[in-house]
Amino acid sequence: MLNSLGREIPEYIEGIGKLEPFQGALTKLSKGWMDEPTIPAPNKAYLPHQNKLCNSLEEAILRSNPHNGMTVSFHHHLRNGDILLVQTLTILHNMGIRDITLASSSLNECHDPILPYMKDGTITRIYSSGIRSQLGHAVALGVLDIPVVIHSHGGRVRSIHTGKIQIDLTVIAASAADCEGNATGSHGKSAFGSIGYAVIDARYAKQVIVVTDNLVDFPCIPLSISQNFVDQVVVVDSIGDASKIATGTTRITNSPMDLRIAKLAADVIEYSGFFEQGFAFQVGAGGASLAVAKFIREKMKTKGIKGSFMLGGITSYCVDMLNDGLFETIFDVQSFDATVSNSLLNNRRHIEIPAALYANPFNCGCITNKIDVVVLGALEIDVDFNVNVITGSEGKVRGASGGHSDTASGAKLTVVVCPSFRGRIPIIKKRVHTIVTPGESIHVLVTERGICVNPAFPELEENLKRAGLNIKDIHDLEIEVDKITGIPAPLEYTDKIVGVVEYRDGTIIDVIHQLKEK
């Protein structure tokens, strides 16, 4: 069956179940309720003064009823410094556990060592917002029989509370925890900031293990994860490679191309009609995205504009803007560098939020719904403004859905920033390889060669033209770029589906086909 973006979606996939085709960003939500029931969280019982401390991760896992076919979940706040995911799966593999469903909020390069477990039947299914590096390559080539499911950060919460992902065991890394399992990422030698993605796992997993390298006296404050959901606590020497978890401060790019794109994007925001007192703002941490914040910061100071809140993945640059008094509040679901943790811990206007509050579409309103302006990146964008942030130009899975579709659907102004081509590969396509965010959520594309406004928003185009910005038709820009780079030969794929891309409401926006290896 075709979804509303013209992508062929199978009705059923063995191992995943019935699929519902995407019908529009807000179509399913506009009913006002969801048909899927919320499943009950597990009931547990602990005796007064019962000891939760375990001597090792292995012992804790042994006590957690490991079994074939289990679902194991993780959070990715330690980013490329995480070591617990690989350790946990290695322990399960060595116990002979097979047919595991891996449900991590995302997967990074540091998880490459689990590739052999995907080949030998230890891991047979994956739910994740992102897959990269060797794992992404292997997935694209069809290492798993059952397609991986790519979800957004908000969509993951929905999948858990509706029972699509039923977690048997979650392993939560904490940079500080007490003997009862109250835990946080906001202090300690391995501090990583917000632990927002893990909150839903703690609530719903049948077994919850908190792992820390910093056992503190009871109680561990703040209670980012609270003891009433935690079964066991393990103290280890290290929860990860501190140099890769969070270091120093994020620097603004000095690439001339990124700075030019960022400056144009800031101009777009300034003249869009949404740059006004009390506006809410989100930017990514990537090159051009974060650089937009630099130019917006200057414009806010010049014009005397004060914003309401910043949201999302938080960098030290956002913290600086909070401390400058340019924004009232930061809502933080994931922190990108070390200085953010201090702010999260000490500034009461810097608030740690769970993924459900950040972006889950099926509740009484997530904070992404309140965004005025969001700046996002893209691996590819097409003439219908559909965005791909999951598959690369060489056909591998190499990105993450993350909060892309969540924030794009909520914002009044969604700005996509990207170069018009990268290393001879045009970024503006007639048709993106994989759709993650539908074009209807994207208002404007900013490249170094011009600005393209989605024709669905004529008023915005009027505003920008009046300001004298260089507005181009996206079809013209696509042709212009093809003339510079030449037209790339298409990649070849088989009929086998290796990935399913869920939209945030659980409908299927696209599928990923197996790459033919050359």
Added chain:
Amino acid sequence: MKPKIAAQSGTFESSDVIFLIEPLPDNSGRKLEISSTVMQQFGANFNRIVLEMLDQYEMTDIHLIAKDKGALEPTIKARLETAIKRSLDEQEGTLK
């Protein structure tokens, strides 16, 4: 013509290409080693550009190594022309 000396041009940066040329003994023909980050999408185009330019300069008894990181067509041509002229000792900047 055959290269007189070993020569190189370009860099190993993104959107650039590096060419290395060495002379081979007489009657060796051409030995080409081309690699590119965009081989799948632009490999045929890259090979064609290289062969056309080698034909244009009637190059033979040449060992040519190309490592491309997504250079545009004018960049590829300019880098290769430079490498050829350097190897013929017609232009400065050789490895000697």
